[in-house]
Amino acid sequence: MGRWRSAATRTVVDDVDLYDAAALCAQDPVATVLAATRIEAAIAAGADRAAATIWGMRRGGSLDALCWAGANLVPVCDPDDAEALDAFADAARRQGRRCSSIVGEARCVLELWRRLEDAWGPARDVRADQPSLVIDHPGLVAPDPAVRVARPDELPLLLPASVSMFIEEVGYSPLTGSPGAYEARVRALLDEGRTFVRIEDGPDGPEVVFKADLGAVSAQVAQVQGVWVTPRLRGRRISEHGMAAVVQQTLGRVAPLVSLYVNAYNAPALACYRRVGFRQVGTYATVLF
16 A cells, blocks of 8 residues: 655645646546536636636646546546645545545556545545547447437436446445435436437336436547446347447537547457447546445
């Protein structure tokens, strides 16, 4: 277990210029999309300063490292920048853990976690190897014509599928503790037209058989999250054709790049995405609490 490094010069600023932050994220838009999405949304809402939601490092007169500190902790810096990582770890220790995860470029996340583990550990799970994949062209398989943008009135059908996906992915129900917060997230994605579904008649009536969300969207990247196929229909390549449809309907209309990240041990999912035409451009990591 590593110790964080003490440094008298280690300081962060929390009144970061949002345009500077957006410019820093744009240097690696796929790795930083989780932070860029929130930064660009704040700018669109009329803000120009970040208050306490971003910890920044300014050196040489410019912002060269930041950490989004919201529901998730998202470091954006050179993974070899020990001074910035030390500073972010100090800020996180002072604030206390309020986030549900640390997520982002793998080396940054793991170096930050190494500095925080003594204070914040143990983690519920550390997913250290999550290939980050992108596609910027039509899928290599035929898109499923039945996949479409979900409607807000389909929330009663979508919510059970979303809960099932979350339980499979994370290991517990998102309805535990604050069920309203998760339902609000699902509803917000619906209202924004960022959830794709295939709905068909099942044994007990209409059901969602495929779903995927554009969970993070910046000017340059739409990151797909929450991909799920109903268990009774798995093994029929529904996710391949469904993802090709998501790519088809997202490229150009939403962003010029579609991305996602997946656990390296999930060989079937990786094979699916590669058949669609996704290629690896980096690696994410996630520390779950």
